[in-house]
Amino acid sequence: MADSMDLVQQRVEEELARNLANAKQHPVGASEFFCLSCDAEIPEARRRALPGVQLCVTCKSIGELKSAHYSGGAV
Incomplete structure (x- = not known):
């Protein structure tokens, strides 16, 4: 045991x-x-902090919320 x-x-x-x-x-x-979803400019600080970033903060947050919602996770 x-x-x-x-x-x-x-x-x-x-x-x-x-x-x-x-x-x-x-x-x-x-x-x-530029964000692949909404074409907004991605700030330089975000690009430096996250190599390979493709979405702005807003679009990434929306995507994560949708993912949590559709997978049954609590928001």
């Missing part, structure tokens, strides 16, 4: 694996200067 430290270690390993998987999903390459 697993003790509490084993369970904690298992959770830590699962979290690390999940974070690594999320990090690998970020696009690599040049950032867009």
Whole structure:
């Protein structure tokens, strides 16, 4: 039977694996200067902070909210 430290270690390993998987999903390459969805200019600070960014903050937020809504997640 697993003790509490084993369970904690298992959770830590699962979290690390999940974070690594999320990090690998970020696009690599040049950032867009204009949002692919609404054609608004993407600020330079956002382009530097997120390499490969393709959407402005507003469009990205809307997409995440729609994704959470349609997948049954709480908003």
